[in-house]
């Protein structure tokens with residue numbers, strides 16, 4: 001099963017190139033440090049942070065273990081409120097369902113003449129990682145449609161012809177100067193425009209797109225089984241516009257996004273914004289339960305909101321990883337991006353080097369599971385296993401353990417002899433806290449050597465990244481308490 | 482879901498495709514989960530602020546949290562709309578029918594009008610003190626576009642409708658049956674930090690959020 005644009009087996013070369021890009025390294029380093037600090041402050045405001053994480057983990061773990069039940073519950077409740085639900089087994093099917101829905105609204109692409117007008121109309125999109133995963137824009141463009149990303153960061157990336165490089169801050173690797181130059185080239189603005197001016201330009205251009213769009217596509221942050229509702233959260237307001245102005249709204253979600261009860265949102269709304277951006281709460285959360293216009297007894301003309309709401313439930317390899325307890329836990333992810341911001345590897349190489357729409361620790365865990373380990377062999381190894389990701393994860397996913405498990409699979413399914421030897425020992429070493437502690441100390445000793453010694457030289461080239469911390473977080477923490 | 486009464490057309494069965502993909506996905510989910518032990522779902526929890534629910538204390542907390550995210554407070558709707566010319570209003574029951582020197586018009590069905598006005602005026606049904614958040618309920622009031630499209634959003638909120646926590650707000654939104662078709666939580670004006678994490682207000686939604694506590 002393919003993740004769109006997947007290129008993870010070129011990791012070594014891409015990481016090397018990224019390491020040489022000083023401007024990008026500067027931008028990412030500065031931004032991730034800042035979000036990491038803001039997150040730290042936001043977390044400190046609460047005295048029950050770890051209880052919250054445990055509660056969120058437990059809710060997700062329960063839901064995933066009974067996913068069939070909650071899926072049925074959600075879908076039947078959503079349908080009762082007028083939502084049309086679609087099921088996609090893989091990326092191609094998901095794209096086709098969405099494209100066909102758009103054709104229905106905008107007219108048949110094979111019909112000649114006057115339908116041209118409709119086809120030139122934009123499809124407005126709010127940021128959604130699953131639509132990146134399935135390569136939706138690519139397919140829509142191939143059909144002559146015009147998807148327009150409306151989240152500012154995503155729009156910047158679309159103008160640049162690049163995928164997002166971070167799951168929360170898509171253009172995190174770009175400086176303001178680079179963005180100003182990009183706008184100058186693409187929309188003819190001043191090449192020295194400020195962030196404020198650039199934002200105003202985006203607002204003006206995208207307002208027009210919103211006004212013209214017949215279809216809006218969004219993701220889903222949480223879907224509520226007991227009510228058939230779903231929640232989307234944001235700061236900009238583009239999701240609200242996307243889900244309010246066009247006559248048709250299509251929400252695309254992975255099948256793992258469920259929560260049992262509306263009240264469960266409380267804990268997740270305390271965790272997600274703090275973990276993602278260090279905010280107590282993002283500016284907007286919209287809970288959508290079916291059609292507004294139906295409740296008001298009138299259709300779009302005099303009412304509010306779309307005349308049709310569709311939900312596309314995407315499996316794309318998710319159901320296959322439900323059986324194993326450890327692997328299943330990776331589906332707890334709420335896409336907060338915190339693990340990216342603290343990852344010493346991500347900080348140095350940025351998102352694109354991972355060759356996957358999901359970068360960083362969670363990307364290194366999800367990508368091989370969705371696409372197959374053969375397609376992303378280097379990713380489980382693209383980590384120093386320092387454990388910083390696990391420490392910040394709001395739903396307590398054991399990312400280092402998952403990486404080790406995937407390393408083992410990568411090693412079993414081929415790979416060179418030396419890798420087998422090395423990673424076999426590595427896996428043993430990581431399996432148990434004292435061995436892990438030993439390995440960190442060892443790595444501090446071996447690190448300077450490893451770069452120079454010839455058998456390790458090639459291996460080290462793409463990986464000279466994470467200089468082992470003088471003291472690991474764990475060691476420092478121990479000392480403190 | 483037995484609490485709801487529904488029109489026949491709103492009943493289930495509007496699934497758009499033959500159910501084979503649905504069945505295959507659900508079957509695989511079942512197959513993969515067979516033998517998996519289901520850990521318990523944590524009890525539902527109702528979270529309250531430690532201090533007693535005094536209206537004035539809650540209002541003060543609401544105001545200080547909201548000001549922390551750039552919300553501006555006004556004493557009454559006249560001062561909040563001073564200097565504005567054309568203001569879109571929603572169909573909220575507590576909204577004024579006239580304001581001196583300001584032209585008011587029904588905003589929810591008039592997109593052209595919405596794009597050309599100075600501000601949108603709505604009420605908010607619930608305030609949440611702990612975060613300075615307002616909840617706007619779609620089935621009570623058509624706030625969807627009026628609170629979003631104009632560059633300024635003016636919201637009226639009754640002090641008595643301010644609760645302590647998001648947890649309390651969620652249970653209120655759910656207590657008489659199913660939640661409204663749209664619930665919008667608003668905490669401050671629209672913002673972005675997508676360019677070098679610099680904060681810019683008003684990227685897609687209102688640049689200013691003005692609140693009048695009544």
Ligand code: SF4
Nearest residue numbers: 333334336337339393
């Ligand atoms: S794995 Fe955890 S920290 Fe990383 S994005 Fe997912 S929820 Fe956030």
